[in-house]
Amino acid sequence: MARRFIVEADGGSRGNPGPAGYGAVVLDPATGEALAEAAEFIGTATNNVAEYKGLVAGLRAAHALDPQALIHVRMDSKLVVEQMSGRWKIKHPDMKPLAAEAQRAFPPDRVSYEWIPREKNKHADRLANEAMDAGKSGRQWEPRDSRAALDAGPARSSAARAADAAAQASETSGSQATATVGWGASADLGAPATFVLLRHGETALTPEKRFSGSGGTDPELSAAGRRQAEAAAAALAARGTVQAVVSSPLLRCRETAEAVADRLGLEVRIDDGLRETDFGAWEGLTFAEVRERYPDDLNAWLGSSKVAPTGGGESFATVARRVAVARDKLVARYAGRTVLAVTHVTPIKTLVRLALGAPPESLFRMELSAASVSAVAYYADGNASLRLLNDTSHLR
CATH class of the missing domain: 3.30.420.10 (Ribonuclease H-like superfamily/Ribonuclease H)
Structure with a gap:
C-alpha cells in the first residue's frame, strides 16, 4: 500500500x-x-x-x-x-x-x-x-534540526527518522526514481544541485589502511595529507565552480575543507550527517587484525549491510539512512548551485551507490583515494547523475 x-x-x-x-x-x-x-x-x-x-x-x-x-x-x-x-x-x-x-x-x-x-x-x-x-x-x-545538530551530536529529529525510512527502502529496492528514468531525461529541468565530493587528505592511519571512523581518535591530517588538501584546494579554485563548502565534523575533514574554503573566500558549514561510519571495536585496527580477532563478526559484516561492526558500531544500512537525510537537506539548500562536500570513504561511496541505484555490496567494489574528487548532480525531478569518480589528477 x-x-x-x-x-x-x-x-x-x-x-x-x-x-x-x-x-x-x-x-x-x-x-x-x-x-x-x-x-x-x-x-x-x-x-x-x-x-x-x-x-x-x-x-x-x-x-x-x-x-x-x-x-x-x-x-x-x-x-x-x-x-x-x-x-x-x-x-x-x-x-x-x-x-x-x-x-x-x-x-x-x-x-x-x-x-x-x-x-x-x-x-x-x-x-x-x-x-x-x-x-x-x-x-x-536553515532547518532548526540542522542548527541544533552541532550541539545535539548524533540525536536525530523526526524528519530525519522519516527520511531514514525512505533510505532503508533503498537498501533493498535501489533508487526507484533513478531507475525509471533514462539518460538525458533531466536535461530540461534547469541547473541541478551538484555535489563535488572531496575525500579528506591522509592521516597517519591512512597509509596503514586502518579502520578510522567516527568512533576513534579523530586524527589530524599528516604532512602528506596537508599537501594533498592544498593540491585539491588549488585545483578546485582553478575550476571556479564551487559556491559553498560543507564538511564532516571530524578534524581531518575540517582541515581539508578549510584549505579549500580559504582559497575560495568561503566559510565552512559543518554537517553531522557527513561523518564517517563508527567502526566500534575495530577502530584503529587493520583488516588483517580484525580478521584475526573477530573473524565471525567480520564475515557477517561483509555479508550484510545491516550488520554493525563489533562493539556498537554503525552498519552500512544505518549510515545510508543518515547520509540520505544529509543529502536531501543539502539538495534543497543548494538547488541549482555547486557545493563542495568534504567527507569520508563511506559517505561518498554511499552517495554514489544511491545515485546509481546500486546494491549495498557495491560499496566494496569502488576505489576511493585520499583527497580524491567525485561529483554527483541532483535534478529537480529527484533523479541523480554520477559525473566523476575518484579523480586524483590534481595530486600528480
Missing part, C-alpha cells in the same frame, strides 16, 4: 512584489508529525510566485521521502489550489512555468489539492516568514 503524506505550503511577499519567501512542511496524516520542512528567501517576487515555489518545495520534499507516495496538498492560496486542480486556467505567464515545475516535482495523478483557511496553515506560514526574516538579515533559512 502506498504511503500517504500531507504537504502544507505557503509563500509571502512583503510588498507584492517585494522581499519574498516560501515555506513547506510534509506531515504524517495519521499523527500530524512533521516529516520534513523546507523554506527559502527568494528575493523580490509576488505572493503568487512565492506560493507556487512553496508548493514545488513541498512536493520535492515529499518525493525525497517516498517517490511512490500519495500526496494531499493543503494551501490557503485559492489561486494555486484551483489552478493545480485544473478548475482554473493558468493565464499569467509567470505562473505557467511554476505550475509545470510543480507537475514535474511529483506525478500529478498522485497529488490532490485542498484549500484551507490561513489560520490552518500556520506551520508553512511560519516557515515562510522565517525565510523572509533570514533574507532581511542577509542569510538563508
